[in-house]
Amino acid sequence: MTDALLNLNSVTVRRGMKTVLSQLNLQVSSGQVILFNGTNGEGKSTIIEAAAGLIPLEAGSVHHHGELLIDESGKGAKPVHPFGLTLQADGCMGHQRIEEHLVNTMDIAGSRVEMDSILERYNLKHRKHDLIAQLSGGQRRKVAMIAGILPGFISKEPRLIFLDEPDSGLDEASRISLIEDIRYLRQKGHAVLIASHNKEFEDCATDLYNIEGMVEINQEPTAEIVRDDVTNLPPKGWIALRNGVVSNNRTLSTLAYNGIAGFLTLGILLALVDPTKLDTGTIQKSGLILSSAFAAGLVGDSMVQMLHEHRSLAWWKAHKQGIPSSYIHGAILGFALTLLTQLAMDLTISWELTIIGSLLTTLTMFIVRMFDLTSARLARPRAAFTRILTPTLILPFALLVQWITDSNLI
Amino acid sequence: MIQRETTVGRTMSKRGAEGILLLGFFGIGLTLGLAFLKAPSVSINAFESPDAQRIFYWHVPAAWAAFIAFGFLFVGSAMWFFKRSNLGWRMHVAGAEAGLATGLMTVWSGMVWGAAEWGVPWDWTDVRLNTFGLLTFLALFLVLGRQSQPDGVETRDTFSTFGLYGFVLVPVTYVATRLWQIRHPGPVVGGGDGGSLAGEMAVILLVGAISFTIFIIGHILMSMRITSLEQRLERIQKSMDKV
Amino acid sequence: MTYLAVAYIGMLFGIGIWTWTVFARSKDLEQRIHAIEQIHIDGEE
Numbered sequence: 001m002t003d004a005l006l007n008l009n010s011v012t013v014r015r016g017m018k019t020v021l022s023q024l025n026l027q028v029s030s031g032q033v034i035l036f037n038g039t040n041g042e043g044k045s046t047i048i049e050a051a052a053g054l055i056p057l058e059a060g061s062v063h064h065h066g067e068l069l070i071d072e073s074g075k076g077a078k079p080v081h082p083f084g085l086t087l088q089a090d091g092c093m094g095h096q097r098i099e100e101h102l103v104n105t106m107d108i109a110g111s112r113v114e115m116d117s118i119l120e121r122y123n124l125k126h127r128k129h130d131l132i133a134q135l136s137g138g139q140r141r142k143v144a145m146i147a148g149i150l151p152g153f154i155s156k157e158p159r160l161i162f163l164d165e166p167d168s169g170l171d172e173a174s175r176i177s178l179i180e181d182i183r184y185l186r187q188k189g190h191a192v193l194i195a196s197h198n199k200e201f202e203d204c205a206t207d208l209y210n211i212e213g214m215v216e217i218n219q220e221p222t223a224e225i226v227r228d229d230v231t232n233l234p235p236k237g238w239i240a241l242r243n244g245v246v247s248n249n250r251t252l253s254t255l256a257y258n259g260i261a262g263f264l265t266l267g268i269l270l271a272l273v274d275p276t277k278l279d280t281g282t283i284q285k286s287g288l289i290l291s292s293a294f295a296a297g298l299v300g301d302s303m304v305q306m307l308h309e310h311r312s313l314a315w316w317k318a319h320k321q322g323i324p325s326s327y328i329h330g331a332i333l334g335f336a337l338t339l340l341t342q343l344a345m346d347l348t349i350s351w352e353l354t355i356i357g358s359l360l361t362t363l364t365m366f367i368v369r370m371f372d373l374t375s376a377r378l379a380r381p382r383a384a385f386t387r388i389l390t391p392t393l394i395l396p397f398a399l400l401v402q403w404i405t406d407s408n409l410i
Numbered sequence: 411m412i413q414r415e416t417t418v419g420r421t422m423s424k425r426g427a428e429g430i431l432l433l434g435f436f437g438i439g440l441t442l443g444l445a446f447l448k449a450p451s452v453s454i455n456a457f458e459s460p461d462a463q464r465i466f467y468w469h470v471p472a473a474w475a476a477f478i479a480f481g482f483l484f485v486g487s488a489m490w491f492f493k494r495s496n497l498g499w500r501m502h503v504a505g506a507e508a509g510l511a512t513g514l515m516t517v518w519s520g521m522v523w524g525a526a527e528w529g530v531p532w533d534w535t536d537v538r539l540n541t542f543g544l545l546t547f548l549a550l551f552l553v554l555g556r557q558s559q560p561d562g563v564e565t566r567d568t569f570s571t572f573g574l575y576g577f578v579l580v581p582v583t584y585v586a587t588r589l590w591q592i593r594h595p596g597p598v599v600g601g602g603d604g605g606s607l608a609g610e611m612a613v614i615l616l617v618g619a620i621s622f623t624i625f626i627i628g629h630i631l632m633s634m635r636i637t638s639l640e641q642r643l644e645r646i647q648k649s650m651d652k653v
Numbered sequence: 654m655t656y657l658a659v660a661y662i663g664m665l666f667g668i669g670i671w672t673w674t675v676f677a678r679s680k681d682l683e684q685r686i687h688a689i690e691q692i693h694i695d696g697e698e
Contacts, residue, residue, distance in 0.1 A: 016562035017644070056567070058494070375555070378568050383558035388551040389572070392544050392579065395586055398534045428676065435672045439665060446661055464657065468664065511671050515664065522660040632675050639682040646689050 004029050004066070005160050005191040006051055011060035013043075013050050016379075020046045023060070026209075028191045030158040033182060034214070035205035036195040042211055044195035045088055048164045051193060052085050052318045064160060078320040082109050083160040086148030088168075088195075090140055091315030093306050094133030095251050098124065098143050100243075101132065102150060107239050108319050109151035109159075113230035118146055118153065121177045138169040140310075145170070145178065152185040152192075153230060161185060161192040167201070179204045184225040240322030244303060247324060253302035254329035258365065262296030262337045266344065275345035286353075286404040289341050293334040293357035294397055297364025298390050301326050304372045313376055325369065327362050334361025353409050360400070364393060427635055431628030437621025441467055444614045465526075469519040471618035473542065475626040476516050479509035480545055480576070482630055483552075487573030490566055499566050502573055504633035506552040508626050513546030537587040541580055548576040561644060 006028040013021040020043040028034060036044040049055050053062060053070040061071035064083065070076035084105070085091070092101045099115070106112045119125040122142045132140055145166040152161050167175050175198075182192055182204040194201055202208070208215045236242070248254050269288055278285045303326045307313040316323045338357025342349050371386040378384055445467030483505030489498025520539055521531035533539055552569050559565040 014563045016560065016564070017648075058563075374571055375568050377564045378555075379560050379562065379564060380558060384555035384568075385551065385558075388547055388554065391547050395534060395540055395544075395583065399586055399589065424679075428679075431672060431675065435668065438668060442661055442665055446658070465660070507675075511668070515668065518664065518667075519660075522657075526656065629675065632679060636675070636679050636682060639679065639686060643682060643686050643689065646686065650689070650692075 005064065005158055006193075007061075007063040007066075008047075008051060009061050009063070011050055011062065012058040013046055013055055014058050015046060015055075019058075021050065026051075026214075028160070028193065030189045030191055031186055032207060033186050033192040033194065033205045034207045034209050035201045036193070036209050037197060037199075037201075038210035045164050048162050048193055048195050049087075049314075051160075052083065052162050053079070053320075054314055054318050081155075081157065081159060082151060082319065083162060084109070084148045084151035085161075085315065085318055086145050086163045086166050087311055087315055088164040089311035089314075090144040091311050092132050092140070092144055092147070093247070093309050093312045094131065095247060095306065096132050096243075097129055098132060098135070099128050100246065101143060101147055104239055104243065105147040105150050106154060107235040107237070108321055109154045109235075111154050111232040111235050113154055113232055115146075115150075117228050118150070121181075122146060122174050138171065141166075141169040142174060144310075149178075149181055149185060152188065152190045153227070154232065155190075158189040158191065161190055163192065163194045163196075165196055166194065167196055167198050175200060180225060183222060184227055187225060240316065240324045241328070244324035244326060245328055247303065247306060248326050248329045251302075251306070253306065254326045254333055257302035257305075258296040258299045258326075258330060258361070259333055261299045262292040262333065262361075265295035266292040266337065266341055269341075270344055275347075281405060281408060283401055283405050286409070287398075287401040289338060289345070289347075289353060290357055290360055290397075290401060290404075292337045292341055293361045294364060294393075296333055296337055297330065297361040298368060298393065299365075300368035300372055300387075301330070301365050304369055304376075308376075308381065313373075323373075326365065330365040331358045331362045334358040337361070350409055353404065356400075356404065356409075360397075364397075367393060423631075424635060427628060427631035429628075430624055431632050434621055434623075434625025434628045437617065437624055438468070441471065441614065441618040441621050444617060448610070449614050450610055463523075465519050465523040467614050467618050468622075469516060469523060470615065471622035472512050472515040472519060473538070474619055475622035476509055476512035476542065476545075478623065478626050479505050479512055479630065480549075481505070483509050483549070483573055484577045487570035487577070491570040491574060499570070500634045500637045501630075502552075502566075502570055503556065503637045504630040506549045506556070506573070507633045508629040510546065510549035510553050511629060512622070512626060513542055513549055516542050517546050535587060537584055540587055541583045544579055544583060545576055548572065548579070561641070 004027045006026070008024055008026040011021055011024045011026075012019065024047070026047070036047060038044050046055065050057065051062060053076060056074055057070060057072045059072050062069045064079050065081050067080050068076060069079060098119075102115050103112065106115075116125055116128075119128055124139065124142055124146075127135065127139065132143060135143065145163065148163050148166065149161060151159050166178060170178065179200060182194070182201075185192055186204065186206070194205065202217060204219075205217055206219060208217060269291060273288060275285070275288065278288065303324050304313075307316065307323065313323065335354055335358035338354045338360075339349065341357075342354070368386070368390060371389050372381075375381050375384045375386055445464045449464055449467060482501050486498045486501025486503075486505050489495040490502055491498075517539075520542070524533060524539075525531040532543075552572060555572075556565065556569055
């Protein structure tokens with residue numbers, strides 16, 4: 001049990017109306033490369049995603065390195081030994097640079113290395129600073145695949161590497177490099193799980209797995225593969241937070257998404273209400289000051305939209321390192337909007353109120369984001385109108401306004 | 411032969427559900443008619459707008475029916491979420507649909523009354539008004555959301571989570587508004603001064619309560635039937651896909 | 654009183670339409686199932 005890197009114990013998974021995996025038991029040890037080559041709909045991706053802790057289990061449990069990752073009650077822990085993951089849908093956001101996505105992977109894996117040699121092997125070095133959105137489908141696939149195998153290059157300890165259709169859209173040279181790289185990872189003692197129909201992987205796999213069970217492949221001992229020894233540098237923390245900030249700075253999404261709602265609300269209020277006619281200390285007045293910050297928050301978190309691109313959300317969720325958000329930009333926006341409202345209404349500026357406005361936008365954004373994330377598992381998350389639930393927030397807003405009015409903050 | 415028997419059984423239950431729903435509907439019509447034409451006017455001093463109190467005859471029973479429907483929704487959500495019960499999912503769907511219907515009736519009638527009595531249709535300080543308003547929005551979300559998704563564990567898990575969220579919402583809303591002030595009149599029946607309702611009024615209210623209860627039971631049965639029909643259609647289509 | 658009458662009629666009308674849609678949905682589904690079962694049976698013969 002303890003020397004197995006991966007343990008699936010009687011795992012049952014349902015997807016849609018079907019039971020895709022039923023009472024599946026699987027043990028993977030160091031140095032094993034398992035190729036899942038079943039036909040479509042046999043649950044190859046499901047096994048990979050269940051093993052990465054991405055899918056809720058109906059029954060059973062998944063252990064990594066002997067530690068519980070997830071069980072049927074949904075209980076689980078952050079993986080003690082980070083793993084490598086390539087999702088079938090790439091799992092990277094279009095506005096990220098290639099190097100950023102790979103740096104994220106390395107920071108999650110525990111240390112940074114010089115990535116140029118790997119990028120060169122896959123003919124991506126000249127694209128390093130490009131946005132992922134600028135790449136072709138095949139190039140994006142390569143980035144996603146490299147992100148999956150990188151942890152194996154970094155870690156001296158055995159690690160789990162999950163590769164779901166890593167070869168789809170890859171040119172021949174890259175496929176050959178990939179197979180060579182997988183052999184190298186095997187030599188280093190990592191365990192690799194590959195879902196693919198491609199027979200070429202049989203050259204590097206130690207076991208074949210399909211509906212009939214597992215078959216061992218006798219691999220001729222190959223010459224030791226030598227790769228440039230990587231120099232490990234310490235990782236940087238706050239991965240999700242950092243990515244949220246960088247994404248927002250680059251796309252200005254919070255300004256475009258939440259900001260516009262806030263500014264419009266402010267504009268409409270100023271056009272309709274004469275603030276000088278409102279008595280200080282009334283609910284109307286404090287409500288008016290906070291309305292635009294509230295409206296900005298009600299729009300939700302633009303990050304969630306971006307995370308739906310190529311199933312990035314699943315990638316972040318699997319690594320359990322937090323999920324990028326727009327909270328910091330939301331807080332700045334709320335601050336600015338409340339301040340601007342007070343200036344526009346020609347009031348003495350209350351800094352307490354401005355900070356409350358800032359917190360209000362962030363908190364409202366957080367709750368709407370929770371609604372969005374809760375519905376992320378749906379087949380069509382964007383078709384479920386979570387905004388219908390936002391009236392739930394009006395009552396707390398009203399209570400806040402009442403409290404501000406009672407405590408004479410303005 | 412067995413096939414035929416189940417078909418007969420199904421037709422029976424269908425007729426039953428349809429009959430109950432129709433009976434409930436006509437009962438509601440009767441209640442509204444009685445309330446509008448028969449119910450006595452109350453003393454002018456008690457209310458700002460004395461005729462508006464006639465709305466209670468459908469506001470109160472509708473709220474009662476919505477309460478039953480939301481109960482079904484929560485129990486169903488929990489049954490699916492914790493026990494993976496198919497019946498639970500059908501109860502969730504039926505509760506959401508019936509809850510939306512009666513919740514809208516309650517909120518709408520409350521707003522009509524509020525506009526006449528308070529001068530404003532909505533009061534954010536009021537406990538029951540807000541609770542019902544929010545639950546109705548939740549039901550609307552669940553009904554629209556479910557229609558937008560293919561059936562499956564993901565869909566069912568997600569919406570039953572939101573169903574349970576609504577369950578948490580009720581006490582929270584209650585506490586939140588208690589912190590504020592209360593403008594909604596207290597319970598009509600069994601309030602402080604016993605027997606505050608005249609005999610005729612009590613009868614109409616009783617007719618209302620019974621009709622709405624019948625209506626909601628009929629609606630829940632029909633909704634559950636519709637869900638099982640949808641599932642049957644899905645199954646047949648799936649089996650035809652394989653050929 | 655006019656206001657109230659409008660509210661009453663609106664309400665009754667609303668429930669009427671709602672109830673009708675419930676019936677219509679049930680009927681529609683039955684017809685679809687019937688039609689599809691017919692194809693299914695014809696296909697088997």
